[in-house]
Amino acid sequence: MPRDAEAAVSGMDFGELWPSSVPPRRGRKPVHSREAITAAAVALADAEGLEAVTMRKVAAQVGAGVMSLYSYAPDKETLLHLMVDRVSGELPTTTALTGDWRADLKAIAHLQRDHMLRHPWLPAALSTRRVPGPNTLAFLERALAALRPSGLDGAAKMEIFAQLTAFVAGHVAHEVAQAAAAQSPERAAAEARYLAAVAADGRHPELAEALSAPGRALAPEATFTRFLNRLIGGLDAD
Structure with missing residues (x-):
């Protein structure tokens, strides 16, 4: 702050x-x-x-x-x-948990994404420290309950929820910015030409290889799910 x-x-x-x-x-x-x-x-x-x-x-x-x-x-x-x-207060806090903490975390992240897309100002508002009110605390309680089967201690569970929320907020902010940029096809085409020229200059072989790889699904939901799966899959329950 x-x-x-x-x-x-x-x-x-x-x-x-x-x-x-x-x-x-x-x-x-x-x-x-x-x-x-x-x-x-x-x-x-x-x-x-x-x-x-x-x-x-x-x-x-x-x-x-x-x-x-x-x-x-x-x-x-x-x-x-x-x-x-x-x-x-719009976030649901009473839906049943599965007991699979990774699956439940993914469901929570999708709820957060939908919520932030309804209120695109939220990522910026969450970028500084916010004191949790009763509605925020209710959702935090839900997330901590989802993490109970992980066996993690309280501090680790709080860190994971903070990490998850930061990931969702950052992704939604990028998603909103990309949607706005898509309104200018000329800019998108210019960016593509620039990257193609950089990849062909011989000084960025790693970038050239990455850009030549087959593309992934670019639908917003699919992209979010792919990134989320990597994040949740990398969490350690030790």
Whole structure:
């Protein structure tokens, strides 16, 4: 987390951050709610990207003054914590586990990929440290339960889940970028010509050999599954 962002939240009681933990206020019912503000921020990020989420734009979405939002989320960093946990509530946490921890991890990774493709801003939001809210914790609990048959200790299970999530986030970010690049066939053709010229210059024999090999299936789902199988297959349960 950037130092200024970390300072902004370092004094916060995170137990009071999540909507379910906020005690009801006395007196007049508030015009807005933290849940509604978070939902508006998520909708804005889904439609326009994470950069579009500003306190001013979110205030406009809910019909509030900018200053009134600060009593619900004192800064954008806090709002991101709330957004990440809100969408984490979409992830299923009650489906039956098979007892095959590698198969269950693969299923979890596919759930994460689908989830991040629905919310393409998530990989960037997860790139800095996020405090897990109740929905995030429920999914983490599910992943740790899936890893129980592995015999790994708690620290290793946490590391594996972090590694898996980082892999999915990185792959989805690349997938989204590739989909955007595919909208420009001229650029793709220019890149192909460049790589062909580099491979033919005699100075990159390994690259030339790799590029001459038969291609693999390029469908996004197939590519993700192939990479995921390599990752999960390399995990050691010692």
